[in-house]
Amino acid sequence: MSDAPAGSAPVRSADETTPLLRLTGVVKTFPGVRALDGVDLEVVAGEVHCLLGQNGAGKSTLIKVLAGVHRPDAGAIVWDGQPVAFPSPQASMRTGIATIYQELDLVDDLTVAENVFLGHEPRTAGFVHRGPGQRRTRSILAQLGHPEIPPGRLVGSLPAAAKQIVSMGRALSHQARLLVMDEPSAVLAHDEVANLFRVIRGLTARGIAVVYISHRLEEIREIGDRVTVLKDGRTSAANLPAATTSTRELVGHMTGRAIEYVFPPRPQRPPVAAASALLEVSALSRPGEFSDISLTVHAGEIVGIAGLVGSGRSELLETVYGARRAHTGTVRIDGHAVRAGSVRAAVRAGVGMAPEERKSQALLLSEPVYRNVTLAAFGRLARAGFTDAARERAEAARVTGELRLVPPDVRRPVRTLSGGNQQKVVLARWLLRGGTGRRSGTRLLLLDEPTRGVDVGARAELYGVIRRLADDGVGVLLVSSEVPEVLGLADRVLVMREGRVIHEAAASELDEHAVLDLVMAGSLLSGAQVEGDLS
Structure with a gap:
């Protein structure tokens, strides 16, 4: 192999109107589910083609068809004017398609260079040479x-944003002519998203095509050239201009209906008395993460926390939940102190949590939906000390039905669900435990980035669920990187900066600009994801 910089694929001189990739009538069926039901898609060399759709619309299956993971049951795939088939991921990569999945497929125990060139290492006479691989990796x-x-650093020691970059580097090392990017900005801070877009524009300037998947509509407008929308496994709209197609039109194609009000209305109720606080956090500190945090959440109240990535928001929630031990300070539920650093004690006190990284922190991916839903309610559902699978399935079906889980099959492995439906499973767990504020059930719900990777339609449903929980008396403490989400959902907002709460106000007294002024003061405008999907 030569030492030419990877990622510099030759520019094609074909007519720009001739698709590099064309899919026609692609169908893919799994037992009980028709995931793709006649999808059409065309991508031109040198463009960013955005793919939109609700969770469960078929985007993930389509990606895997392009990547050679799944073989379509019907339909045609044409590459550069020639019919092709991808019987394996290697065949897809040899053709010139590289896929970057939302859940990165990196090997933590290998180095950065070894991951970038995994499977096509520089060799001479059958022997792998590390030097050329490291030089090319450095160039990429x-x-x-x-x-x-x-x-030479182990990938497992890198932060999430750096792992995303390594995954992109692996794709570029294959001399790809088409990059498929599934939610590439999900783990990136605002300044890193800007760098990602700079890289994408450089690739398309060389004739490389990009299929870009994101739920953030403002990203689509900024980076996209054309948009194709999937709904229920079919192409709902194709080749829409990304810059000028309205949010209302995109949402209509995605959901089949216009969503005018994403956030449910706040209830008209008198201010809660200070003495009725459900959660009391007093002078809580963890060195290097947050310091001297005091806050309250009342029964039936949604409190939102806004702040930059790294401001200590997630660490605070994990400490309240007992997943981290506070250095100083106390957490009280109904006036009773909760043992520090004990998740079990927090759950017994009525605390539930939906963490930011649902796949690694909340779900048993190989287990069926019903097992994941009933994890926090085994004691209540058991009979004579033994688990009752039939009862578990019935209860899980009831609560996931309320959340409109797609597909509505609690026997499916949870790993086969889309991101938004996996989030519904996490919420269903705490709903099943008792979402009415009863002492034996979930009384305080901690939500860390609850709509990360969730489409517009599913977001509206999740917002409705959260508000309904609050109306039933559950207290909610919410962290989100999207300021409009915090302001639209919360009753009261805390603003964090550099590990401290610097401002507190009713959500109705704040607007997005005021919050951004607070969180970015002295930060040189770095680190926040503040895009509003429906702004």
Whole structure:
């Protein structure tokens, strides 16, 4: 292999109107589910083609068809004017398609360079040579704007944003002519998203096509050229201009209906008395993460926390939940102190949590939906000390039905669900435990980025669920990187900066600009994801 910089694929001189990739009538069926039901898609060299759709619309299945993971049951795939088939991921990569999944498929125990060239290592006479691989990796990382990532460092020691860059580097190492990016900005801070867009524009300038999948509509407008929308496994709209198609039109194609009000109305009720606080956090501190945090959440109240990535928001929620031990301070539920650093004690006190990283922190991916839903309610559902699978399935079906789980099959492995439906499973767990504020049930719900990777339609449903829980008397403490989400859902807002609460006000007294002024003061405008999907 030569030492030419990877990612510099030759520019095609074909007519720009001739698709590099064309899919026609693609069908893919799994037992009991028709995931793709006649999808059409065309992508032109040198464009960013955005793919939209609700969770469960078929985006993930379509990606895997392109990647050679799934073979379509019907339909045609044409590449550069020639019919093709991808019997394996290797065949897809050899054709010139590289896929970057939302859940990165990196090997933590290998180095950055070993991950970038995994499966096609530089060799001479059958022997792998590390030097050329490290040099090429260094060149690729420089192209991606991250020359500071050491090629010899173990991937498992990297932060999430750096792992995303390594995954992009692996795709570029295959000399790809088409990159498929599934939610590439999900783990990136605002300044890193800007760098990602710079890299994408550089690739498309060389004739490389990009299929870009995101639930953030403002990202679509900024980076996209054309948009195709999937709904229920079919192409709902194709080749829409990304910059000028209205949010209302996109949402209509995605959901089949216009969503005018994403956030449910706040109830008209008198202010809660200070003495009725359900959660009391007093002078809570963890060195290097947050310091001297005091806050309250009342029964039936939604309190939102806004702040930059790294401001200590997630760490605070994990400490309240007992997943981290506070250095100083106390957490009280109904006036009773909760043992520090004990998740079991927090759950017994009525605390539930939906963490940011649902796949690694909340779900048993190989287990069926019903097992994941009933995790926090085994004691109540058991008979004579033994689990009752039939009862578990019935209860899980009831509560997931309320959340409109798609597909509505509690026997399916939870790993086969879309991101939004996996989030519904996490919420269903706490609903099943007791979502009415009863002492034996979930009385305080901690939500960390509850709509991360969730489409517009599913967001509206989740917002309705959260508000209904609050109306039933559950207290909610919510963290979100999207300021409009915090302001639209919460009754009261806390603003955090550099590990401290710097401002508190009713949500009705704040607007997005005021919050951004507070969180970004002195930060040189770095680190926040503040895009509003429906702004």
